[in-house]
Amino acid sequence: MNQKHIWILLPLITLACVSVGPRFAAGEELDDATKARIAKAEAGAQTVDVSHYPKEIQENYQIFSEKCTQCHKLSRPINSDYALPSEWERYVKRMMHKPGSGIDSDSGKKIYEFLVYDSSIRKKSLVDAKLEKASPDERKSDEDKIKEIHQKYDSK
Ligand code: HEC
Numbered sequence: 001m002n003q004k005h006i007w008i009l010l011p012l013i014t015l016a017c018v019s020v021g022p023r024f025a026a027g028e029e030l031d032d033a034t035k036a037r038i039a040k041a042e043a044g045a046q047t048v049d050v051s052h053y054p055k056e057i058q059e060n061y062q063i064f065s066e067k068c069t070q071c072h073k074l075s076r077p078i079n080s081d082y083a084l085p086s087e088w089e090r091y092v093k094r095m096m097h098k099p100g101s102g103i104d105s106d107s108g109k110k111i112y113e114f115l116v117y118d119s120s121i122r123k124k125s126l127v128d129a130k131l132e133k134a135s136p137d138e139r140k141s142d143e144d145k146i147k148e149i150h151q152k153y154d155s156k
Contacts, residue, residue, distance in 0.1 A: 046074060053117065053121075063111055085149075
């Protein structure tokens with residue numbers, strides 16, 4: 001191989017490392033509590049039955065299944081204890097900011113709205129229990145967001 005080839009290969013190798021790197025990050029140096037949480041989540045449901053959800057929520061579910069399986073299984077968010085709009089807002093943003101996530105704000109919003117809608121039905125008792133413990137302000141803000149998202153999608 002002559003020198004010219006190196007200059008063509010180097011950027012390609014760098015690009016490969018940068019794009020593959022984040023996919024392994026999820027498995028690195030985890031403490032026991034985190035490992036237990038991952039094992040519990042992954043032992044649960046791998047998909048959500050969205051057949052009774054509005055059509056647009058079903059479409060958002062497709063985006064969620066595509067974007068949120070790049071670094072870990074979908075069962076992580078499906079079986080997690082996050083359920084409130086405020087929790088999903090923080091978490092989706094955190095995932096969007098991970099290197100290489102490739103989730104733009106439009107997809108992020110659709111995924112967030114899917115997760116809030118789905119939690120309000122599939123994790124209803126968890127949502128209610130969390131709302132009970134929240135401060136009056138937080139409670140009102142979360143309840144308003146759930147209502148807003150239902151109004152947006154249920155009419156279609
Ligand atoms: C670029 C890689 C990447 C993508 C894409 C990604 N995640 Fe993650 N996710 C991680 C990593 C790394 C962790 C573990 C560390 C952490 O919690 O920050 C994680 C952990 C999680 C957890 C578990 C947190 C806990 O405390 O149990 C949830 C829930 C989650 N992700 C949801 C999502 C959702 C929803 C999406 C899609 C919007 C998504 N992830 C997309 C990398 C990613």
